[in-house]
Amino acid sequence: MDSGEYGRHYVKAHWKSCRRSIGSALLLFDRDEKLEAKKEENIPMVEFIAVVVIRISNWLYRWSNPKCNGKLPPGTMGFPIIGETCDFFKPSEFNDIPPFLKTRMLRYGPLFRTNILGSKTVISTDPDVNFQIFRQENTCFESGYPDIFYKVFGRDNLLMDAVNLHKYVQKITTELLGTEGLKRTMIGVMDRAVRDHFILKASQGSFDVRKEVDSLVLAYMTPKLISSLKSETQSKLMDSLNDMSLDWFQSIFSLSTWKSLIKVMKSRGEALQVMKDALRMRKESREKQGDFLNTMLEELEKEDSLFDQGSAIDLTFLLSFVSREGTSRCTALVVKFISKNPKVLAELKREHKAIVENRKDKEAGLSWEEYRHNMTFTNMVINESLRFTNSTPLLFRKAVNDVGIKGYTIPAGWIVAVAPAAVHYDPEIYENPFEFNPWRWKGKEMVWGSKTFMAFGGGVRLCVGAEFARLQMAIYIHHLVTYYDFSLVQDCEVTRTPFLQFTKGLLINISKSSTN
Incomplete structure (x- = not known):
């Protein structure tokens, strides 16, 4: 190359x-x-x-870390949206402070913040703070509830509104549930109904105390609320009202909760429709009846009335609920307590047989004077039962403006919840608080609402049905221990979720007392 x-x-x-x-x-x-x-x-x-x-x-x-113009009480807000609602609904033992409260009291003290039922909430377990909250009602605090309550009971319901309206409602309902109304007309109706109830049940075998008291109260209260209904219409109304209970108020993640809530909402709608139709017909006919519906019609015709048709119907509906729901649960628990305490039962028998022996007419029914003046121990038993049961787990209010309490600030618009159980089970207030001991009330004034006893609420918003509930329990105890012997056929476990829940019925057998 x-x-x-x-x-x-x-x-x-x-x-x-x-x-x-x-x-x-x-x-x-x-x-x-x-x-x-x-x-x-x-x-x-x-x-x-x-x-x-x-x-x-x-x-x-x-x-x-919610906004606050001061220092918020300690605590946590839980998960976004649901907050600590799941913990709030966890079942707990009947005779103890609910774990939701107890764990937070130990961690944060007697005043803490949380978020439950979709609301920013401050919970108080301190008697002094509770007293301040109730004392400042209608100034710093007003009525306020989580939205779920308004969905079930209606936003027009005056029992869930401000204090001045609550007083107005108390005045309107006094003829039905107030002392004078109970004394003049209701005690006789209630006494006869309970007497007939026991006569019937003595021939039928065992029965569930709670369910039967529920039906009993509903049977005599419905005509007092709305009379002169056709039998078919009244039966329909009572069926709808009978489906109304607080059994739905449980964990939001339970399918049974949603089924119960749907049933309750459906029954509420049906009951309200019957009441609306009755109100319309009463307006058209101009008939005067001695019932609560007639009272509401008279109120609607007043120029200065705070009612409209919606709130009038809602109040009628709510009275049908509050007059029996808590009463039936508490009555069942009274029977449970006295059945397990022979000494209590013996003292009740002594007191009530003395009442009958002192009557001139042995066939006469229970009188108001006997209830008021001759049932000292019975009222001690009722007080102890109410203290023990805490049928209302939280008493709700809402802060009108920023409120300073014990060095903390409760922001305007926040829900404030008082927890009666923490007070009723406080060993510094009640010695051996988990012992059922009616004698602890001996010599004490039977105050319904105080800093240390909140069975029917507190402040100026005491439950309008408080006297009615106590009277119903007293009449039931009177007939049961005076004229009958009874025994438990089936005991029931009671839990809180957070309202009282009966896992099964409290079944008893009764028979005519051998001493009568």
Whole structure:
């Protein structure tokens, strides 16, 4: 090979090598450009994710640390949206402070914040703080409930409204549930109904105390609320009202809760429709009846009335509920307590047989004077039962403005909940609080609402049915221990979720007392 040919071959080979190098370089450059392009494309996505993370973090921080113009009580707000509602609904033992309260009292003290039932809430277990809350009612605090209560009972319900309206409602309902109304007309109706109830049950075998008292109260209260209904219509109304209970108020994650709530809402709608039809017909006919519906019609015709048709119907409906729901549960628990305490039962028998022996007419029914003046121990038993049962787990109020209590600030709009159980089970107030001991009330004034006893609420918003409930329990005890012997056929376990729940019926057998 000559030098010229060698040179051409060398150049050719070198050129191929250069082309390969240039090609590789171009490929690398193209790849880098594509990677850079991809990086540039990913920058907006990264920025978007960063913004989302920051906003979620900020939202979580604001959820956990609500705004306050002072120092919030200690506590936590739980998970977003649901808060600590799941813990609040956890079943607990009947004769103890609910764990939801107990664990937070130990961790944060007697005043703490939380979020339950969709509401920012401060819970008080301190008697002194409770007293301040009730004392400042209608100034710093007003009636306020989580939305779920308004959905079931109606937003027009005046029993769930401000204090001045509550007083107005108490005045309206006094003829039915107030002392004078009970004394003048209701005690005779209640006494006859309970007497007939026991006569019937003595011939039928065992029965569930709670369910029967529920039906008993419903049977004589319905005509007092709305009289002159056709038998078919009254039966329909009573069926709808009978489906109304607080059994639905349990864990929101339980299917049975939603089934019960749907049933309650459906029954409420049906009951309200019957009441609306009755009100319309009464308006058209202008008939006067001695019932609560007639009272409501008279109120609606007043120029200064606080009622409209919706609130009038809602109040009638609510009275049908409150007059029996808590009463039937508490009556069942009274029977449970006295059946397990022979000494208590013996003292009750002594007191009530003395009442009958001192009557001029042995066939006469229970009188108001006997109830008021000759049932000292019975009222001690009722008080102890109410203290023990805590049928109302929380008493709700709402802060009207920012309120300072014990160095903390409760922000305006927050729910404030007083927990009676923490007070009723406080060993510094009640010695051996988990012992059923009616004698602890000996010599004490039977105050219905005080700093240390809140069975019927507190402050100026005491339950309008408080006297009615006590009277119903007293009449039931009177007939049971005076004229009958009884025994438990089936005991029942009672839990809180947070309202009292009976796992099964409290079944008793009764027979005519051998001493009568």
